[in-house]
Every structure is written in C-alpha cells, then in structure tokens.
Amino acid sequence: MSFIPVVLWSDALVFLLVGVIVMAALYIRKREHLMLPWKRVARSNVALVSMLVLSVFLVIGLLDTLHYRAALPQSSNGEKVYSPEVLSAFDTLVGPLRTRTEKTYSAPFALHLYAKESMTDAQGNVVREYPRLQYGGVHLAHESQRNMDVLKRVANGGVVGFLFGCLLAWLLGRRVPRLPVQIALVVFATLAGAGIDLANAYHVLGTDKVGQDVLYLSLKSIRTGLIIGTLTTLVTLPLALFLGVAAGYFRGWVDDVIQYIYTVLSSIPSVLLIAAAVLMMQVTIDTHPEWFDTSAARADMRLVALCLILGLTSWTGLCRLLRGETLKLREMEYIQAAQAFGVSSMRILSRHIMPNVMHIILIALVMDFSALVLAEAVLSYVGVGVDPSMISFGTMINGARLEMGREPMVWWSLASAFVFMLILVLAANLLADAVRDAFDPRLNRTEGKA
C-alpha cells in the first residue's frame, strides 16, 4: 500500500456525527409527523439555496477529513516508511493548488512577486526587479497575453460548468421543480467551472506570506470552521439535554444542584472562561509533547480540546431553556395521566418529554452554528483559538491583518477569509431562520386548511 490511513481524533468524531445524522435522517424519513416540519423548511427557496451552499462546503469539509500519510519512496532495508506529513483526500484532489507555492506574497492573477529582488539581467548587471512567479501564469509566452488568457479560461470553464450545472438542474428539476434553486445551481456550477480552469494556471486569490495559494488556504479553513461549529454540539447536547430535563422534571434538590452549576458557569463572561480553559489546555499539551506522533495530531488535539471547552462553557443557555420547557410539560395532562398509570420516570422522560423538547434543541443548535464559526476567528485572534499551524479563518486573518499597513496593500488574504466566512455564516443563518420558522410551534400556521 502506498499510503496509510490516519484517523485523527476530530476525524473520528466527525464520522460519529455523520453516522448519527444519517441514522436520524433514516428514522425521520419513515415518520410522516417528523417529516412535516422538514417539508416546511424545504418549501422556502432561501432555505434550499442555503442548503445547497452548505452542502458544497460540507463536501469539501468531509473530503478534507479523510486523512492519510503517503509512503516514502526510499527504503534501504525493505521497510515501509511513511511521510510525517498528514494529507487528506482533499489535498490530493486539488494537488497542484497545494504544492505550487511561490516565494512570498503575490496579488490575485499576478505574474510577478509582490517584493523586488536582486537579479542578474542578460548583460550581467545586478538589477532590482519584481521576479516572475514560478507557477502563476507560466504557460504564457508573453505577459501581455494574460488578460486574454484569463477571459478565455473564464469562458471555457464557465461554459463547461454551465452545461454541467444545467444537467444537474434538469436532474433535480425532475424531482423538485423549483426554478430559484435550479438557477442557483447553474450559477454555482458556472462559477466553479470558471474558477477551476483559472486556478489551474493562476493564483486566483493570490498567495500569502510564505507563498501558499490563498484559495487553497480558504478551502482548507472550511473544515476547521465546520468542525468548530458542529463538534461543539456533541458536548453541548448531552449535557444540556440530560441536565436540563432532569432539573425540570425532578425538581427539588436535583434542580437546585443543576441550577447552581449553570449559574456559576454562566456568571463568568464566556470569553474569559474560554481563555482561561484554553490557556490551561495549552500548558497541558505543551508539557506533554510525547503524546503526539505528528504535528498534525497535536494541532488536531488542540482543535478537539477547543470544541470541548466551547461546549463545556456554552451548554448553560440551552439547559435553561430545556429546564423551563420541561417544567411546563410536566404539568400537562398527558404526563400526569402517565404518572397516574404508574409509568416509570425514565419512560416518561424518554417517551413523552424528550420528543417534545426536540424542536428547541434543533433550533438552538442551528442558531449556535454560525455564532461558533464567527467565534473561532475572534478566539484565534485573542490567542486562545486553534493551533497556529492549523489552517483556519482565524489564523488567516491573524496572519494577514498586520500587512494592511504595507504599500501597496496586501488585502487578498484578509478579503478571501472574510468573504468565505461570510458565505458560510450567511447560509447558516438563513437556514437557521427557516428551521426556526418551521419548527417553532408558537407560530400560527394555516396549513391543512388550504
């Protein structure tokens, strides 16, 4: 085998999460009453387009989760040696994007480096010049051809993407004939087609300080953002659910203890609590270098620990909501009837209370997602976010913000990070709104009558 699969901690947890979601989807599919709110979500065009955008991000993130280590070619004693560098399926897919690194900054579509260097010209004189890029637009015979070449590539790639998008839209239209979604699909495919063709020859979004392609960094950041936004819920959910429902249902001293715990936690301003916990986590990781065999494993452990910390500090809000709802539910007649029949507490909780608080959980989780993606960038800036070696929106912004003062300005890393983050968060927010509208029982609905 020329490679060895690597399952980092975060990968394992992502697989677990995907498994849970697939199981839940299969369970819901067969039950009409559970499908109903989802059908309401699907009725909104905005929600469907957001889902389309999010699923593209999701595919990139999942591809980036399949990690492996490639085998090194040499081996003197016939023993297989694997590279210490952990790559992912996504890295292989976009191969050239990752490996074609320049010396330092270069602007989007540039042919020359950002900084001048001393070079020897044809006559043997030393001159200060902007050197040609090693990879960006090297296929051009003459520099003046660049604009034509870019236009040609946009047209070529765009047409291919457009045709592919039309095909997809047609396939989709046979099942869900929804014009806005189909148009979005075509637009998306056209952009992607043009982008892929351009990225083959140029640094579409420029390069960063050490010459890495900014498009590659932006795409890699997606996984970090998605992981922070989703894995945190793996911690939040069980804590908030069990403690909140237990406090509301059993009341008495159970309620007192749980209320005390979440009041203490929520009375500490969350940034400070997170900062304190992350600082301590850093000390633990730094004093135990022997736990990790690759640097990717260490960075990954920090990411998982960050999710854990974010989860441990943010379950209190949901817990309070669930407690309140359970307090209300336990006075309902059907619960009292169940109690009168001698149904055990466990059974009442699992059969009558849990299903009736699920909508609160779902709404809270989708609402939290975008806040967590935004929080990652802020925390990385504060210095308590992900490992500096891990590619994320936060580390991109952090690395680029000091370059705003340069003349001419280096704006492309910063702009790309913000735009990618905006697309992700905006789609998540719009979907969250649609989910809330569909699941919130307080909203008056007239369906069924029509």
Add this chain to the structure above:
Amino acid sequence: MIAYLIRRILYAIPILIGVNLLTFALFFVVNTPDDMARMQLGIKRVTPEAIDKWKQQRGYDKPLFLNTAADSAGTFTDTIFWNKSASMFVFDFGYSDDGRSISHEITQRMGPSLAIALPTFLIGLVVYVSFALLMTLFRATALDMAGVALCVFLMSISGLFYIIGGQFLVSKLWHLVPISGYIGGMDSFKFVVLPIIIGVVGGIGSSSRWYRTIFLDEISKDYVRTARAKGLSELRVLFTHVLKNAMIPILTGVVVVIPLLFMGSLLTESFFGIPGLGSYTIDAINAQDFSVVRSMVFLGSVLYIAGLILTDISYTVVDPRVKLS
C-alpha cells in the same frame, strides 16, 4: 425591597464561591505550579532549582489547600488557595508577573475602558431601538423585509471585519482620525470616536433584529388593538404603548451588561490601542500571565452578578406591578 436586596446579595455569595473554586481548580489543579513553571521557563532545559525559585517568587511553593506543617490557623491560611484565590473576595488580586499590583492596574484602566464602552452602549441602544421601531412600523412591507435582510447580512459579518475595515477606510484612506492610540481627558475624542462608531455598527444586525422580535410580540396583543380602536395613530401606539410594555424584555437583556462595561471589549481595545481592561486581559493571555487572567475571571463574574441584581431593581422602576419581596 431592602430585605430582598440583602437576600439577593447573600445568594450571590455561594455563586462567587463556586466561581472561585472553579478558577482555582482550573489554574492550580489541572496543571500543577510545577507544570506552569516549566512552561514559563522553557520546557527543555530547566533545572529543579529554577522551578523552585520561580514558585517561591510567586508564592506558589505552598500546599494547595492544607498546610500541615504550619500551626493551627496557618493550616488553612498559609496555602495557595487562601493567599491566591480566597483573597479575591476582598478584591486583593495580588501582583502580575511583571510585579505590578493588579488592583492598581484595574482602577487605572477602568476609565479608558468606560470611555469606549459607555458611549457605545448608549448610542447603540438608541440606534438599535429606533431601527427596530422603524421596522415594526413598516412591518410586513418591502421596507421591513429589506431591513431584516440587512440585519441578517450584517450579523453574518465577522466582528473583526468591522474593525479592520473601519480602520482601513476611515483612518488609512480618509485620514479622518488616528488609527490607534489614547491620551486621556477631553483630547482623546479623536481616538475614541472610531471605536465607538464601529462598536455601534457591529451590533446593528443582531440587536435590531432582537428588538424587532420583541416589538412584534407586543404588537399582536389585545391592548394594542384596543388602542387602535380608540383611534390612536400608529406612531402613538408604537411609542407610548408598545415601547413601554416592551421595556421588561428589553431591560432583561440590557441592564445585565451595564456593570460589565467596566471590563471593556477585548477586540476593540486591542486593535485601537486603548489602555483599558480589555487590552490588559489580551496582553495577559498572550504573555500567559495567569494571575491577571484569574483576577479578570473573578471580577467579571462579580460584575455580572451585580448586573443581575440591577436588572431586578430596574423592573420595579419601569413596571409598578413588579414588587420585590
């Protein structure tokens, strides 16, 4: 009323003890002082003597909870917990790693923090509430839809973007105000105006939308219908009836943050070079100065609890039906 307040303050004590124990556990039990010394002095080449010296300088060489070597009272008082953690209850925060008194720093830095946070808070409140009222007035029209869409868009933008973009546009391109700095007194106007504007703009999205939901909740109630039936104008209904009745949910979210204004904002202060408590905290985090972070955590929760008590008091001010007992 007085009895209620005393009871609330007494309730706060166990919470603060919990916070204190939690931070103590976080800072001294998860990682022992030895670990922290090794971290600060460099992981690889560090002698046990250097660790001992580091611990002794900071008073971390004592037992955590029980000092069995000391005499009767010293069993409890001559420990890390008593000296470093319990002492925070009397606001004795000890010294930072560079040897300055943390309490002194806090009193020095509260002013600059407030100079940014208080105007941001007040202007923001007025702007957000007016914008939300405007959307409510034109509810279910294209104008309202556009407003909500704008809010969702604005709240999807990273807070860092507002700061970096604002600094770039206003300071670098237009040269209207200095990029960062602070001098104190009235002259600092040119330094604080940009952070305040950015703070207000950054919050428009989420806050206005939240207020709009509150107003919409109120507007579907019966008393509004009655007011309209009386022939009151829509503006009159909104300002005198809806706004007054929406005060309770608004206060719930707003009053609690007032004491926390003292703490300042981490991001704004660090980007604009304001010597407030926010930048103090960020510097401490970057320098891994644990005693400062510990003090800030405790101070933050004291202020938060004060905010909760203030919220209760504010209810009685706006709503005569609420009686604290």
